Amino acid sequence: MCGRDWADPMLQPTQWAIDVADAGVAFARGDQEILAFTGVSLKALAGAFVVLIGPSGCGKSTLLRAIADLLPCTEGEVAVFGSEPARAREQRRISFVFQDATLLPWRSVIDNVRLPLQVGGWTGRQRPGRTPEELVELVGLKGREAALPHELSGGQRQRVSIARALVTNPDVLLMDEPFGALDEITRDRLNDELLRIWRETDTTIVFVTHSLTEAAFLGQSVVVMGAGPGRIIETIDLKPRKPDNRIDRNDPAFFAMTSDLRAVLERAYGSAA
Numbered sequence: 001m002c003g004r005d006w007a008d009p010m011l012q013p014t015q016w017a018i019d020v021a022d023a024g025v026a027f028a029r030g031d032q033e034i035l036a037f038t039g040v041s042l043k044a045l046a047g048a049f050v051v052l053i054g055p056s057g058c059g060k061s062t063l064l065r066a067i068a069d070l071l072p073c074t075e076g077e078v079a080v081f082g083s084e085p086a087r088a089r090e091q092r093r094i095s096f097v098f099q100d101a102t103l104l105p106w107r108s109v110i111d112n113v114r115l116p117l118q119v120g121g122w123t124g125r126q127r128p129g130r131t132p133e134e135l136v137e138l139v140g141l142k143g144r145e146a147a148l149p150h151e152l153s154g155g156q157r158q159r160v161s162i163a164r165a166l167v168t169n170p171d172v173l174l175m176d177e178p179f180g181a182l183d184e185i186t187r188d189r190l191n192d193e194l195l196r197i198w199r200e201t202d203t204t205i206v207f208v209t210h211s212l213t214e215a216a217f218l219g220q221s222v223v224v225m226g227a228g229p230g231r232i233i234e235t236i237d238l239k240p241r242k243p244d245n246r247i248d249r250n251d252p253a254f255f256a257m258t259s260d261l262r263a264v265l266e267r268a269y270g271s272a273a
């Protein structure tokens, strides 16, 4: 179980932002069936920050895609706020951030952020969300609204993609190695920004990474997956960090946390086929 109030016995099923129950995805490859992952169960409360980590090919991206209704599960079930993921997607409660920022090169920063509102037949949400202008400020790009993507650094482009993902005021933000292509200092800064944004919103975040320091820094919970086929090896509940329990990267406790995580990961990699 992942989330900030996991001791609360009064939780109702609909309070789970994400409930993956004994799920799996198989792909057809020729006349063979390839199991991307199997028997995966994972629950996240609204407002949780869950990190998925594990060896290449263990099914992390496929699991995110199943939660986002980008592909169906072939075993088990996925529920987002108590309903099928398709319903959450139709209601625009889910946003996705990919490793590549995938901005439209001819549109300015602000117009890229506005895009989901313009193309989605958007009619507005019941609860107030931030405006595109506010989101550009939230991700630290105030003053760069008119810039084109090629005028931005890789880190700035990813900031735009995060603002674009937040413009529909999603309840669930799925992030697939969003900072994987960035240098370490830029990645650290964006990790700081992401935690700040998470604290300032109610968004539930599921974040895929290959970096164990990034996992330990960001995750309230870290779900370690193993391969051959993909499955959950261990879920580590780190301490709840909302609203203001900041992590100091130089704190010995943080080193201890990353060492513990490394030990679990080494087991996961050792079990990879």
Ligand SMILES: Nc1ncnc2c1ncn2[C@@H]1O[C@H](COP(=O)(O)OP(=O)(O)OP(=O)(O)O)[C@@H](O)[C@H]1O
Residues within 6 Å of the ligand: 027, 028, 029, 034, 035, 036, 037, 054, 055, 056, 057, 058, 059, 060, 061, 062, 063, 230
């Ligand atoms: N569309 C697809 N068709 C067939 N097989 C696929 C497809 N997508 C993924 N797979 C397979 O499913 C398995 C899991 O892939 P997935 O991309 O989810 O792993 P991952 O853990 O995200 O890997 P990485 O860390 O390298 O991104 C792999 O064996 C992959 O080859």
